Amino acid sequence: MRTIAYFVSENIKTHQRFIYNQIVKISNYRSIVIGPFDNTNHTEFPFENYYNINKIKDLENFFKEQDIIAIHAHHGKHGQEILPVCEKYNIPLIVSIRGRDGSDRPEIFKKNAERYSSLIKHGAHFFSVCQYLAEGLRNLGIPDEKINVLYGGIELDLFAYSTPILPKEGEIRVLSVGRLVDKKGFVTLIKAFNRIYTQYPNARLHIIGAGEDEKKIKSVITEFHLKDVVILRGAMDSKQVSSELKKAHIFCLASQTAKNGDIEGIPNALKEAMASGLPVVSTQHAGIPELIEHQRTGYLAPEKNDIELAKGIQFFLEHPEIWIDYTERARKVIEEKFDVNKQIIEQQSLYSLVNTMKTETETETKTETKTEETETETETETETEETKKKKRNRKNKSSKGN
Numbered sequence: 001m002r003t004i005a006y007f008v009s010e011n012i013k014t015h016q017r018f019i020y021n022q023i024v025k026i027s028n029y030r031s032i033v034i035g036p037f038d039n040t041n042h043t044e045f046p047f048e049n050y051y052n053i054n055k056i057k058d059l060e061n062f063f064k065e066q067d068i069i070a071i072h073a074h075h076g077k078h079g080q081e082i083l084p085v086c087e088k089y090n091i092p093l094i095v096s097i098r099g100r101d102g103s104d105r106p107e108i109f110k111k112n113a114e115r116y117s118s119l120i121k122h123g124a125h126f127f128s129v130c131q132y133l134a135e136g137l138r139n140l141g142i143p144d145e146k147i148n149v150l151y152g153g154i155e156l157d158l159f160a161y162s163t164p165i166l167p168k169e170g171e172i173r174v175l176s177v178g179r180l181v182d183k184k185g186f187v188t189l190i191k192a193f194n195r196i197y198t199q200y201p202n203a204r205l206h207i208i209g210a211g212e213d214e215k216k217i218k219s220v221i222t223e224f225h226l227k228d229v230v231i232l233r234g235a236m237d238s239k240q241v242s243s244e245l246k247k248a249h250i251f252c253l254a255s256q257t258a259k260n261g262d263i264e265g266i267p268n269a270l271k272e273a274m275a276s277g278l279p280v281v282s283t284q285h286a287g288i289p290e291l292i293e294h295q296r297t298g299y300l301a302p303e304k305n306d307i308e309l310a311k312g313i314q315f316f317l318e319h320p321e322i323w324i325d326y327t328e329r330a331r332k333v334i335e336e337k338f339d340v341n342k343q344i345i346e347q348q349s350l351y352s353l354v355n356t357m358k359t360e361t362e363t364e365t366k367t368e369t370k371t372e373e374t375e376t377e378t379e380t381e382t383e384t385e386e387t388k389k390k391k392r393n394r395k396n397k398s399s400k401g402n
Helices: 014-024 059-065 074-089 109-122 131-139 188-201 216-222 237-247 270-277 307-316 320-337 340-399
Strands: 003-007 030-035 048-051 069-073 093-099 126-128 147-149 171-175 203-208 230-234 250-252 279-285 297-302
Touching: 003 074, 014 030, 030 320, 069 340, 074 093, 074 109, 093 109, 109 203, 126 131, 126 230, 126 340, 131 147, 171 216, 171 237, 171 270, 188 203, 188 216, 188 250, 188 307, 203 237, 216 230, 250 270, 250 297, 250 307, 270 279, 279 307, 297 307, 307 320
Parallel strands: 003 030, 003 069, 030 048, 069 093, 093 126, 126 147, 171 203, 171 250, 203 230, 250 279, 279 297
Antiparallel strands: none
16 A cells, blocks of 8 residues: 655644644555654554664665655744655655644744755645644745645534523633644733723633743733732643533634744644634634634634724624634535545545646656667767768779779
């Protein structure tokens, strides 16, 4: 069976379940995983067929025996790492682009353009998670025919729809999920929520996630005297997040362009909230408008604008009668475009396309080689005939002279 080799540089992290799904749910191809570390069962996402690439003595024979038709790296940086292997053994390379690695923002443009120059020469294919990032890749110099959009899918059975209801008394819970990093916009969200809290003192903001900006976020919480109002819940796995979504009333993610040029693709946290039946508030950032239609399936504010973001949360608090219409439309969007099972089918179709293009390229190369050989033979035959003719002419002249 034809095989796709997935290159990972480390074990899949808790928040990367979507990558694991794109590897283990493939059925039309055999999947194996290669990476520069030893396999371990002490991980949330173990692989059945994993190989430490540094311990394979004969890679050329390994790739032939495994019937590898392509190597798929799940980040631009990882594509760059495995490129030398693909070049040496003439293996097609596929690279998934999810955010920063597809950014064409000035702060990171040069780095990404240089990163992909060698991948372009190899003829690598790029799967971006949204149209926005696809356009970024074009701006970085990647040929259009090498770019395909593959939306990330979520597990609809894990994030089942529940009819949303605004409680008449008790806590009104606003939920946000994401790594505690600049591009998730948590400082903006806390400032926006501070405005909401002054009007709705029974409102609480729960933030699920961990990351490098935790101290900064805690400092902002303290600054606005929201210690018992904004609750940092730490990192959670997908099943725990699903449970927390059922306890929330509104979901908000204030995504923004980070100072270093880092951007989102389309955050899975928003898809999960929409699938679960929560009214969603987010920003007009990167690929998010491809997911949320403003004032139809959610509410979008300009990024880094806490006043407008607060208006989005307030919009839903003041109009609970629209929740069902909004959330039912949002659920339908997820079912139609972001169902993991549908996206796996699309992923396999793209693999077939890549393999077909490889076959066509090889055929063209063989045809060109054969044509060149035929032309050489023809030229040689022509030269031979001309040589014979000259010899006959010299012989005739010699006979006349005698």
